[in-house]
Amino acid sequence: MATTNWTLPDHPTLPKGKTVAVVVLDGWGEASPDQYNCIHVAQTPVTDSLKNGAPEKWRLVKAHGTAVGLPSDDDMGNSEVGHNALGAGRIFAQGAKLVDAALASGKIWEDEGFNYIKESFDKGTLHLIGLLSDGGVHSRLDQVQLIVKGASERGAKRIRLHILTDGRDVLDGSSVGFVETIEKDLAQLREQGVDARIASGGGRMYVTMDRYENDWSVVKRGWDAQVLGEAPYKFPNALEAVKTLRAEPKANDQYLPPFVIVDESGKSVGPIVDGDAVVTFNFRADRMVMLAKALEFPDFDKFDRVRVPKIKYAGMLQYDGELKLPSKYLVSPPLIERTSGEYLVKNGVRTFACSETVKFGHVTFFWNGNRSGYFDETREEYVEIPSDSGITFNEQPKMKALEIAEKTRDAILSGKFDQVRINLPNGDMVGHTGDIEATVVACKAADEAVKMVLDAVEQVGGIYLVTADHGNAEDMVKRNKAGEPMLDKSGSIQILTSHTLQPVPVAIGGPGLHPGVRFRSDIQTPGLANVAATVMNLHGFQAPADYETTLIEVVDK
Ligand SMILES: O=C(O)[C@H](O)COP(=O)(O)O
Ligand SMILES: [Mn+2]
Numbered sequence: 001m002a003t004t005n006w007t008l009p010d011h012p013t014l015p016k017g018k019t020v021a022v023v024v025l026d027g028w029g030e031a032s033p034d035q036y037n038c039i040h041v042a043q044t045p046v047t048d049s050l051k052n053g054a055p056e057k058w059r060l061v062k063a064h065g066t067a068v069g070l071p072s073d074d075d076m077g078n079s080e081v082g083h084n085a086l087g088a089g090r091i092f093a094q095g096a097k098l099v100d101a102a103l104a105s106g107k108i109w110e111d112e113g114f115n116y117i118k119e120s121f122d123k124g125t126l127h128l129i130g131l132l133s134d135g136g137v138h139s140r141l142d143q144v145q146l147i148v149k150g151a152s153e154r155g156a157k158r159i160r161l162h163i164l165t166d167g168r169d170v171l172d173g174s175s176v177g178f179v180e181t182i183e184k185d186l187a188q189l190r191e192q193g194v195d196a197r198i199a200s201g202g203g204r205m206y207v208t209m210d211r212y213e214n215d216w217s218v219v220k221r222g223w224d225a226q227v228l229g230e231a232p233y234k235f236p237n238a239l240e241a242v243k244t245l246r247a248e249p250k251a252n253d254q255y256l257p258p259f260v261i262v263d264e265s266g267k268s269v270g271p272i273v274d275g276d277a278v279v280t281f282n283f284r285a286d287r288m289v290m291l292a293k294a295l296e297f298p299d300f301d302k303f304d305r306v307r308v309p310k311i312k313y314a315g316m317l318q319y320d321g322e323l324k325l326p327s328k329y330l331v332s333p334p335l336i337e338r339t340s341g342e343y344l345v346k347n348g349v350r351t352f353a354c355s356e357t358v359k360f361g362h363v364t365f366f367w368n369g370n371r372s373g374y375f376d377e378t379r380e381e382y383v384e385i386p387s388d389s390g391i392t393f394n395e396q397p398k399m400k401a402l403e404i405a406e407k408t409r410d411a412i413l414s415g416k417f418d419q420v421r422i423n424l425p426n427g428d429m430v431g432h433t434g435d436i437e438a439t440v441v442a443c444k445a446a447d448e449a450v451k452m453v454l455d456a457v458e459q460v461g462g463i464y465l466v467t468a469d470h471g472n473a474e475d476m477v478k479r480n481k482a483g484e485p486m487l488d489k490s491g492s493i494q495i496l497t498s499h500t501l502q503p504v505p506v507a508i509g510g511p512g513l514h515p516g517v518r519f520r521s522d523i524q525t526p527g528l529a530n531v532a533a534t535v536m537n538l539h540g541f542q543a544p545a546d547y548e549t550t551l552i553e554v555v556d557k
């Protein structure tokens with residue numbers, strides 16, 4: 001492999017040494033202004049005023065589908081692929097696509113990961129743990145179906161699924177249909193003599209899928225149900241479990257309590273025991289890495305595991321390349337190297353990155369190509385503001401926006417950094433709750449945070465680039481093809497908790513921006529990957545030749 005030349009050429013016109021603030025508004029797309037567009041409904045004077053710069057200083061870019069390495073343009077964007085593209089400046093085939101390809105070619109069955117777990121098929125049970133939906137953000141139902149089928153054809157005689165219900169990347173209530181679909185497959189397998197069942201479950205936000213170590217009790221609840229076979233609710237089958245638990249007041253798919261499926265004698269049908277194989281079938285890392293640690297680390301002190309079964313464990317992908325976690329996996333993750341963060345740091349750009357816990361890894365780990373830690377400790381500082389835990393964010397829609405903004409303002413004014421890079425989570429995290437009123441409050445809070453950052457940029461004569469990773473808060477209702485809100489059986493609108501397919505804004509400005517800089521009009525459908533070269537230019541550098549092209553040009557003024 002050729003060694004990397006890390007030296008970036010100077011930009012022909014743009015100077016070095018300006019402080020550049022890169023602000024990512026999480027879940028902040030552009031959509032028509034109506035009552036379900038929370039960004040429109042909210043008072044957002046600062047981000048609104050950025051639009052006045054269009055078309056030279058404000059524009060839209062694609063943040064979904066093939067523009068961010070997803071299988072098709074029907075796939076909404078998400079944080080992982082969005083921040084990967086923003087940071088890497090190139091489009092990499094992402095987890096969903098890589099798993100599709102490995103399944104289509106059959107390579108998944110040949111590779112080391114599958115052959116490793118297969119060793120347990122003779123005597124042990126194959127457990128599959130993950131998010132059961134067709135959201136395509138963390139996992140996909142059709143992939144799970146193919147894994148179950150493929151494993152049974154290759155010798156798995158006893159299969160247990162540990163499902164996590166979604167309602168966040170898909171409509172709330174859709175869990176019932178997904179359980180029905182997979183139950184049909186499992187029933188067919190049973191007819192063929194394979195002992196295949198769902199063994200446990202729970203809502204993704206309450207069971208297993210925490211991220212960035214915000215709340216280990218979430219992972220523990222899953223461990224108790226999946227590994228120990230213990231949960232507060234016991235049912236004879238998963239369909240009854242999901243239907244019954246959803247009938248509770250205020251229940252929703254995201255937060256269903258943990259349950260186990262029991263036999264006639266009340267015994268759990270599928271605890272994980274010595275000699276079993278386990279696959280976590282999410283391809284996306286952030287919400288699986290904590291469980292992967294619990295399953296794989298011999299020394300683990302985040303909660304009492306009570307019993308640590310000797311298993312053969314593989315992830316759908318490797319979730320953390322630095323930690324090599326898990327050590328076995330079915331499909332190799334995208335190899336994202338030479339990210340803009342690494343280039344800039346190696347070219348002397350002193351970098352500050354900040355968000356609150358729930359999005360901290362987005363502007364560090366995802367931004368840096370799924371790599372944890374610093375490139376150069378002497379030039380970087382990453383600050384994590386602790387998020388609230390144990391609440392749904394519609395209860396505190398302002399989240400830590402103010403604290404993030406204050407830390408960022410201080411970092412800008414300190415003069416110690418050339419780049420400050422932040423993520424403001426409000427539009428996304430509150431948008432996912434489906435609470436429209438709270439999401440409006442959230443958008444206002446994010447806008448106020450942007451103001452504080454832009455004011456600081458103003459003070460130091462710096463430059464800002466404000467963008468987003470994908471849509472969410474700008475559309476909170478499911479729509480038909482004509483764009484009209486859809487109603488459910490009871491006549492209420494169908495709330496959209498998920499991300500959207502909408503484009504996102506990119507705005508540039510600030511007193512340090514060279515007066516001749518403007519957005520080019522010759523790039524037809526730019527996407528998030530075009531932002532990295534743009535940011536490099538704003539720091540006075542040209543981007544590497546294989547990066548997606550910059551969004552800006554400099555004209556005589
Ligand atoms: O993990 C989540 O919260 C959602 O599935 C996707 O949201 P994100 O991509 O914005 O993190
Ligand atoms: Mn996001």
Ligand SMILES: [Mn+2]
Binds near residue numbers: 027079428429472499
């Ligand atoms: Mn989101």
